[in-house]
Amino acid sequence: MNMTLWIEGEEFRLRLEEKEGGRYRAALNGRDHDVSAEFINPDEVLLNVDGRVFNVTLSRKADVRSVYVNGRRFQVERTAASRVSGQERGRSRRKDVSVSMPGRVVRILAEEGSQVMEGQPVMILEAMKMQNEIKAPRSGTLRRLGARAGVTVEAGAVLFTVE
């Protein structure tokens, strides 16, 4: 099996060749390794690379995987292009604003339908006793501002849209 993977634009060419006893011969950018992998569960793998032990945690997304080695995070990507296109998407018409954590809306700082500037705080969201300003990602008209002060929002929910 051959594949090419990227970490922050750095290219890694990987070939995995199965040997007997569940071990693999890996060629990574031309350097060879003896490797075995025991999946403790689908998120965690016990890796043995030339005798050295690594407990590695992986996210389940296959295109851009977060991989933790000794607690350090690496973003391993399947295509070099994905980073670029991600940025492009962001630049062009990104408008839905959501956050990765749940929380409670403390205050709304701008009105539905008003004009907002890029970086202008639109609301304050509180989680775990910390208040976080949620800012407009671009200048435009504020739409779909459904949340009101005191309301609880789920992780990933769209808080508002800037058009």
Added chain:
Amino acid sequence: MNMTLWIEGEEFRLRLEEKEGGRYRAALNGRDHDVSAEFINPDEVLLNVDGRVFNVTLSRKADVRSVYVNGRRFQVERTAASRVSGQERGRSRRKDVSVSMPGRVVRILAEEGSQVMEGQPVMILEAMKMQNEIKAPRSGTLRRLGARAGVTVEAGAVLFTVE
């Protein structure tokens, strides 16, 4: 919901009536309790009975459940009859012999096709550095003695049959 349950022949009549907020009114042999149940997972429930907390572990078999309360095991049965019929079954034609643990066969003490007496050791099975004699459950002819010394057996596998 009404049900009757047994522990070692002792009868318990239980009525569960749902109240608001996920709480239940339970009537158990005529005594009332306020109860709530949080399932930590399908094997473990956090029970609150009139304010008192119990962490209870249950096996998944619905007819004869092993229930652990504070580490003590109770066998809760759905029908009073099940115990009796279980014994009957055992008495009449029980012949397949299996063990609940995996292990390695150390020695075979009787020959296939030979006559064995009830209680006569048929093989020695070793697990976790302990040797355990596996005895004939009744007198009869030894059949289906597939295992040989040195062989590993799985938990629940039939070791031999006495006809």
Added chain:
Amino acid sequence: MFRKILIANRGEIAVRVIRACREMGIVPVAVYSEVDRAALHVRLAEEAYALGGSSPAESYLNIEKILAVARSCGAEAVHPGYGFLAENARFVERCEQEGLAFIGPPSRPMDLMGRKTTSRKVMSEAGVPIIPGTMEPIRDERDLRDAAAQVGYPLLLKASGGGGGKGLRLVRDASELASGFNMARSEAESSFGDSAVYIEKYIDDPHHIEVQILADHHGRTVFLGERECSLQRRYQKVLEETPSPFLDDETRRRMGETAVRAAAGIGYRNAGTVEFIVDGRKNFYFLEMNARLQVEHPITEMVTGIDLVKAQLEIAAGIPLDLKQEDIRPQGCALECRIYAEDPDNDFLPSPGRILHLHNPAGGFGIREDSGVYEGFVVPFEYDPLLAKLIAWGKTRDEALRRMRRALSEYRIYGIKTTVPFFKRILSHPRFLGGDYTTHFIADMEKETPIESSEEKRVAVLAAGLKSLWDARHEASYSSRGAVSPWKLRGRAESHSNASLR
């Protein structure tokens, strides 16, 4: 001794108190909010009662709801933990009215310590050194110039009415004085409804060191050594150790005796902590008194062998302390790391959510974990992000550090982000290892670029490649994308008798 105690808190500190009760044969009663229905403190209690609601105001801050539970279950005492109602003098008064023993100081010393200018005055009168500055609020610009000249620059303008960084201004020289005064006054007014401001000398690059005391109701007050708390991030403590690598024995003794004098001077009772600011020449000044158990109390327990929660309960029950000052001889060193649900890779953003998997590292010699969570628990967003405290003890500081580093390397938690990687960085930093750090340390460290590891990068690539292979082999048994619960995936993987890549 009490027969039944209500614990008016949640998380690791509620668990800590529940464990002490269980060990003492006292019935621990938990209270819980809606989202905490299956929280660890509920699971470990002997009795538990719902408060209803999930916000702090509806639950753990609701004095009358808590008192109603205490009444109906027959609790004889209340332990407030820290935070929530722990330093609420009104709660103490209400407990006193209800005939419930409050496990902490009486309402009067608690009230005295709650107000800044009052506590400065009281401490100064008791002969405790306070940071040089004015004892009364500054009225006008003339008073201001005179007082500033007397105190000297740089100085701090501080609101009399409260803390938390509100109404606080650093003034480096006379040219900044007038504008700083106006800004501090207006912020103080809007924050506390009180524009009063006073002056304190600014102590640069200080140490933050606190002394643990115990005071019984029979006139005995002792100190149990100090805790070095200078490792802070945005005024939040992140790692504490005892003894302080900065102090010498003579300063340590003087600080301890000063703390005892401070506590005795205000009629303090039960466990308490006197916080000091210590400058580079080891001059120490009273900062504030925490009228409760501290988050970091375990490190003192590790070196003294004294169970502070047990001591709290005994004192509250009127039992005289059987400890003499000369019997308290701390052994070895202890450290504590506060494990927060925060993402250190993303500006320490809160990270609530379900803990999918937890390998707790509290194994082996010298390691202790005080945790409020378990695998499968959903960490709520409503409360403080403290998940657990990891504590290491060693005969020497070096041994304790090495044990902590080893334990951190075993810590694995998925589903939510935690500060574990951040601690690994601190514990491999030469300045921290040398014991040479002040309150500025973490801000300085965060400016440094972490060392890249090309080997770890290669391992990450290998793991990602092998994972793709593994996914392909297990595709038949589950669809690898979409709204599949992680628990399901895990379950299916585990159901294979052989999970290795074969």
Added chain:
Amino acid sequence: MFRKILIANRGEIAVRVIRACREMGIVPVAVYSEVDRAALHVRLAEEAYALGGSSPAESYLNIEKILAVARSCGAEAVHPGYGFLAENARFVERCEQEGLAFIGPPSRPMDLMGRKTTSRKVMSEAGVPIIPGTMEPIRDERDLRDAAAQVGYPLLLKASGGGGGKGLRLVRDASELASGFNMARSEAESSFGDSAVYIEKYIDDPHHIEVQILADHHGRTVFLGERECSLQRRYQKVLEETPSPFLDDETRRRMGETAVRAAAGIGYRNAGTVEFIVDGRKNFYFLEMNARLQVEHPITEMVTGIDLVKAQLEIAAGIPLDLKQEDIRPQGCALECRIYAEDPDNDFLPSPGRILHLHNPAGGFGIREDSGVYEGFVVPFEYDPLLAKLIAWGKTRDEALRRMRRALSEYRIYGIKTTVPFFKRILSHPRFLGGDYTTHFIADMEKETPIESSEEKRVAVLAAGLKSLWDARHEASYSSRGAVSPWKLRGRAESHSNASLR
């Protein structure tokens, strides 16, 4: 100090040594059998190499395979743990030949202590009290009668060639002597290929107390207090404590000094344990010397603060002990419960298998767990059933007992059976709590009927009823019977945002 150490063991003791290596900056190398591919000691090591096979003989007992790994990875020393090769004098010799430091005693004292009549003779010559009896094997019936009359009844006939209860006969009076002799001889012959038998006085209702020693390569030998090991079940220790509640300080000191004399007399080096039989009048007799780290070493660490594995590595590296006898002053009390994968409700039948869920109780003050397993791990049937050791420390024995009981109440493990409920029974038994027990205690306790709890019975019924209700509600999301993996069920249940019965 060594740069790299190979750990020739598995389970909790391999984990224990790996942790010590990590804390000392030494690279720990694990070896593993086929079924241990994902065992905890492999996960926590820095390097790990497969031995192949799963039986002890193919893996952890295979001297040449282990030495081959040590050579190829460049290990400078080998730690044998306990069991497996730990007391195999041939392994020590082979390590010596290969130029590998063996972390334990040299082969000669190990060999001397391995043979029963030899060790009796050596110890007697060194002035260590041995159990009265014969020093040489009995040749014929005339010798037998003379020797028996001299020793007195009751007496034990023991095989010279080995132990483990084989070739052992209790003789209560002269009428049983001849038949006992014949049976002991024939059993000794078939077990050890050596029919030699000797006589020892039978000590009824004894205590089994051992002394920990450390001996460096520079002539210093110290003792670190004793461990009371009388709680045994079928000659297997189940719970140990220190200090022994049976001993007085004077006997304790004399036993310690005797243990040091015993070790020094045979040129013992590194950590070792001298086991004594102690009768009701506190007369103590040498039983055997364990030339290795003991399972129960953590309780000594808890009271002395000394890391015994670290001390082992330092001694093996030739570093002189920096401990003087007068500096070793044990603080408080410690207990250890051995958590075995055995079913106490079913005659302690082994219970290997997958650990479906594990709530480890090692939280809070004074609790330590040394474990070799984790959630999801399949406990193999090939090895010893010891899963973990739970250790509690307290300032007093009472405090330690209460902490242990609290920790046991938090222990939850499913999928396999363990001895946790058995320990709960021991720790609520008045005789044990009173400290009044001998090696007969457990056999006596097992004859008693446990107290029935009607309340727990009612709770069991309620839980079963609510579970049926819950199952019915969740029937849509899974089929409740058949060959569904428990992990799948769990996964599905967890995927419900609200798992309560609503």
